[in-house]
Amino acid sequence: MDLLRYRIRTLFKYKDLIQELVARDLRLKYRRSFLGYVWSVLNPLLTMIVLTIVFTNLLGKKIENYPVYLLSGRMLYDFLKISTTEAMKSVINNSPLLRKVYVPKYIFTLAKVTSCMVDMVLSLGALFIVMVVTGAKFHVTLLLLPFVILQLYIFCCGLGFFLAQLNVFFRDVQHIYGAVLTAWLYCTPIIYQLDERFPRWFHIFVKGFNPLYYYVAQSRDLIYYGRFPGPRVFWGGWVIAFIMLVIGVWSFQRSKDKFILYI
Amino acid sequence: MGKYAIEVENVKIRFNLASENVDNLKEYAIKLVKHELMFQEFLALQDISLKIKKGESWGFIGVNGSGKSTLLKTISGILQPYEGTVKVEGRIAPLIELGAGVDPNLTARENIYLNGLVLGHSKEFMEKHFDEIVEFSNLEEFLDSPLKNFSSGMKARLGFAVATVVNPDILVVDEVLEVGDMRFRRKCNERMQQMLAGGTTLLYVSHNIESVQSLCENVVWLDRGKIRMMGPADEVCEAYKEEQEEQTVKRKEEKRARWREKGKKYDYLVVGAGLFGAVFAKEMAKRGRRCLVIDRRNHIAGNIYTENLDGIQVHKYGAHIFHTSNEKIWKYVNRQAEFNNYINSPVARYKDELYNLPFNMNTFYGLWGLKKPQEVKDRIAAQIADLGITEPKNLEEQALSLVGPDVYEKLIKGYTEKQWGRDCRDLPSFIIRRLPLRFTYDNNYFNDRYQGIPMGGYTKIVQKLLSNVDVMLETDFFEYRKEHPDSFKKVMYTGMIDEYFDFCYGHLEYRTVRFETERVEEANYQGNAVVNYTEREVPYTRIIEHKHFEPEEERKNPKDYSYISREYSTEWKPGIDPYYPVNDEKNNALYEKYRALADQEKNVIFGGRLGAYRYYDMDKVIAAAFETVAKELNLRPWW
Numbered sequence A: 001m002d003l004l005r006y007r008i009r010t011l012f013k014y015k016d017l018i019q020e021l022v023a024r025d026l027r028l029k030y031r032r033s034f035l036g037y038v039w040s041v042l043n044p045l046l047t048m049i050v051l052t053i054v055f056t057n058l059l060g061k062k063i064e065n066y067p068v069y070l071l072s073g074r075m076l077y078d079f080l081k082i083s084t085t086e087a088m089k090s091v092i093n094n095s096p097l098l099r100k101v102y103v104p105k106y107i108f109t110l111a112k113v114t115s116c117m118v119d120m121v122l123s124l125g126a127l128f129i130v131m132v133v134t135g136a137k138f139h140v141t142l143l144l145l146p147f148v149i150l151q152l153y154i155f156c157c158g159l160g161f162f163l164a165q166l167n168v169f170f171r172d173v174q175h176i177y178g179a180v181l182t183a184w185l186y187c188t189p190i191i192y193q194l195d196e197r198f199p200r201w202f203h204i205f206v207k208g209f210n211p212l213y214y215y216v217a218q219s220r221d222l223i224y225y226g227r228f229p230g231p232r233v234f235w236g237g238w239v240i241a242f243i244m245l246v247i248g249v250w251s252f253q254r255s256k257d258k259f260i261l262y263i
Numbered sequence B: 001m002g003k004y005a006i007e008v009e010n011v012k013i014r015f016n017l018a019s020e021n022v023d024n025l026k027e028y029a030i031k032l033v034k035h036e037l038m039f040q041e042f043l044a045l046q047d048i049s050l051k052i053k054k055g056e057s058w059g060f061i062g063v064n065g066s067g068k069s070t071l072l073k074t075i076s077g078i079l080q081p082y083e084g085t086v087k088v089e090g091r092i093a094p095l096i097e098l099g100a101g102v103d104p105n106l107t108a109r110e111n112i113y114l115n116g117l118v119l120g121h122s123k124e125f126m127e128k129h130f131d132e133i134v135e136f137s138n139l140e141e142f143l144d145s146p147l148k149n150f151s152s153g154m155k156a157r158l159g160f161a162v163a164t165v166v167n168p169d170i171l172v173v174d175e176v177l178e179v180g181d182m183r184f185r186r187k188c189n190e191r192m193q194q195m196l197a198g199g200t201t202l203l204y205v206s207h208n209i210e211s212v213q214s215l216c217e218n219v220v221w222l223d224r225g226k227i228r229m230m231g232p233a234d235e236v237c238e239a240y241k242e243e244q245e246e247q248t249v250k251r252k253e254e255k256r257a258r259w260r261e262k263g264k265k266y267d268y269l270v271v272g273a274g275l276f277g278a279v280f281a282k283e284m285a286k287r288g289r290r291c292l293v294i295d296r297r298n299h300i301a302g303n304i305y306t307e308n309l310d311g312i313q314v315h316k317y318g319a320h321i322f323h324t325s326n327e328k329i330w331k332y333v334n335r336q337a338e339f340n341n342y343i344n345s346p347v348a349r350y351k352d353e354l355y356n357l358p359f360n361m362n363t364f365y366g367l368w369g370l371k372k373p374q375e376v377k378d379r380i381a382a383q384i385a386d387l388g389i390t391e392p393k394n395l396e397e398q399a400l401s402l403v404g405p406d407v408y409e410k411l412i413k414g415y416t417e418k419q420w421g422r423d424c425r426d427l428p429s430f431i432i433r434r435l436p437l438r439f440t441y442d443n444n445y446f447n448d449r450y451q452g453i454p455m456g457g458y459t460k461i462v463q464k465l466l467s468n469v470d471v472m473l474e475t476d477f478f479e480y481r482k483e484h485p486d487s488f489k490k491v492m493y494t495g496m497i498d499e500y501f502d503f504c505y506g507h508l509e510y511r512t513v514r515f516e517t518e519r520v521e522e523a524n525y526q527g528n529a530v531v532n533y534t535e536r537e538v539p540y541t542r543i544i545e546h547k548h549f550e551p552e553e554e555r556k557n558p559k560d561y562s563y564i565s566r567e568y569s570t571e572w573k574p575g576i577d578p579y580y581p582v583n584d585e586k587n588n589a590l591y592e593k594y595r596a597l598a599d600q601e602k603n604v605i606f607g608g609r610l611g612a613y614r615y616y617d618m619d620k621v622i623a624a625a626f627e628t629v630a631k632e633l634n635l636r637p638w639w
Helices: A002-013 A015-030 A038-058 A066-093 A106-134 A140-169 A173-186 A200-209 A211-225 A231-262 B025-034 B068-076 B108-118 B123-137 B152-163 B182-197 B209-215 B233-262 B275-286 B327-336 B361-368 B373-387 B395-403 B405-420 B458-465 B477-483 B551-556 B585-600 B618-633
Strands: B004-016 B041-053 B057-061 B083-088 B092-095 B170-174 B201-205 B218-223 B226-232 B266-271 B291-294 B306-309 B312-315 B322-324 B347-350 B353-356 B450-452 B470-472 B488-493 B510-520 B530-533 B542-545 B562-570 B604-606
Touching: A002 A015, A015 A106, A015 B108, A015 B123, A038 A066, A038 A106, A066 A106, A066 A140, A066 A173, A066 A211, A106 A140, A106 A231, A140 A173, A140 A211, A140 A231, A211 A231, B004 B068, B004 B201, B041 B068, B041 B201, B041 B226, B057 B068, B057 B209, B057 B233, B068 B083, B068 B092, B068 B170, B068 B201, B068 B218, B092 B152, B108 B123, B108 B152, B123 B152, B152 B182, B170 B182, B182 B201, B182 B209, B201 B209, B209 B233, B218 B233, B226 B233, B266 B275, B266 B477, B275 B291, B275 B458, B275 B488, B275 B618, B306 B458, B312 B562, B322 B327, B322 B618, B327 B458, B327 B618, B347 B405, B353 B361, B353 B405, B361 B373, B361 B405, B373 B395, B373 B405, B395 B405, B405 B530, B405 B562, B477 B488
Parallel strands: B057 B201, B057 B218, B092 B170, B170 B201, B266 B291, B266 B488, B291 B470, B347 B530, B488 B604
Antiparallel strands: B004 B041, B004 B083, B218 B226, B306 B312, B322 B450, B347 B353, B510 B562, B530 B542, B542 B562
């Protein structure tokens, strides 16, 4: 208990640092670019346009208001992808500093995930623009979206911790994870609809073993369908997030003292 | 509140080199299969125990990789000890180079904040002290440029300013200040001194031993992860420096040994390990030329050789007192050895009378009881006028016409006759051109600006000069050349020039001195280093009492015995040690003939007192050696 209190106190002590690190990431991301923050919105928009053109014309079955369908899932995936990739490198990238001064190492991982989350929230603007342009209906359920984002944030923190510590010891994790992310994208019903065209085992695989499915499903329910997510995906989302967090924190704590020897 | 700010007990830091090199899965799998993962262990620190009281300043020295930084990191909490404990009381501020870690793309302003936050300050705190930091670092104009454009010195400045914005309990400085400019370093030093006075504990790592000595009270010398020595700064630093030097000499010696084994040709064969040869060889070696120094004698240093006899440095080949007016030469010799402030003021004994030398007011007072310079001048002028010598035909007349009969009879005549083994009337007048008379009460024999004796003897100087040169003693040049004609490219010959040409035109003449050195069971034999005996009846010309050359040594270790050397002038015969060239017309002409031969000799340079058949003081020898090197290598003259 004391340890926990101590940990919370350190976290509190370094809150300004996290804040500053997040601010730095956001500031640096668009420094010296003409449009600045607008890119946060423009980027998903452009991707969306490409994907919409490709998939509405190539895929046989039409999905109603594909842009909104796509974006409501794609946004979460992008967040997962960027935040965990960045988190994975966070310890190594800060090695010069970590070698010289004592700072809790998780601060950097946490700050990275957080700044990506903020960036994601900012890019929600793109979704709203698309919704307005395509004349989609704004459901009340949209207001519950923050809960989904929070779940995914916790999940990404956990995964980020796990990857960050692993990456310290095995640099090839970066490359493997790149492939995993691509596979992950196609194993999640983001650009397609998970319907009866897919074999049964695939349904079981996606719904049973793909954590991202839970968050995409929730988000889509809230934004696209305008309904409350089912209890399975809702509670499942929370549980998975915390399990991932525990795994991440545990693995990180276990090996953090050895980082210095490898970075 | 404990007494100690830092307590380190039996700390061991272990690195696993094998697994540290593994940063990818393939290697990991291979090593896992081969069971190599936990083998190569490396102890970065072993058995380190340290107790540092609050407010103390500690320096850490050691060669690269000795574990200094590892130890500081362990104390800072960056590294966890594998064994042992580290207890730290108080807030540690490590001095880190700003931007090294945080982000080179951010501006200095942003980095200051981030750096402060990394050190655990709150944002509010940083805002409050921001101006202070900027002012100390003196970088107002660059606040909004990205840190990546900063020089390392500027980064260090910012880092220092941030780290010391409040007095931390413990300040850790790890070599970052070395990049700053002089002014900033001074400023940092001041600040650190201030903080020390204010009770901050300082841990300081630097390769600049001087700065460690000036800042730290205590020093820990780490060597391969262990504490080699720990204690007061001066003591440890001296020991460290000494070892460093030894190691350098050893490394160079090893390198030379490798060359020798390979049988590589020497660039220069230096004949004679005296001062000229040693300076020549050293300066050549410094410029990358390989030299072999050979000498016939069984010791180095030629005629400036001093031998330690029962703790007294005995000048085996006559008294040598270093004196020069050339500042560069003075500095040069002082780099090779520490000099004392010995001033040569010899005394002359004539029968039962004692006179000061050189001829000065003390001498004249002894002779005539006159106290005023003008009276002395008048007396001498009157004496000279009485003689009525217009054109001196021999040495006696020459001396008389310069100083008058009193000085000549008592102080010059006998001495000179003993020196040359001839009556003064039979000696040519040119031997004495001038006899300087001093109308002040100054007994300092030399007029040069710098004067002294190297503490510990001259041999040490030559030893140091030759520390990076191969030396072979008891080796005769002519035999060596016969046996190894191809082992060298060029010869630097400092021996007798006539001997080189096998005396083909006859022998050049030298005036030579014989020494009878004896130990006397008397703490103080004559009360002065040099006493001249100016009467003809005493067979020796001078007595040297060697201990008086190094009075400080005698003060430190008083001895109830002494070493004295009686000097006898002897006729020179071929085969005995030559001392002073006799630069009369006959000999000079002979030398010129040899010189002409020497000029035709390719790949042999002649130099030094015997090679050039000239009398040189030691400073002139050094200058001549330097000139020879410069000429040989087409360098700009040294002065």
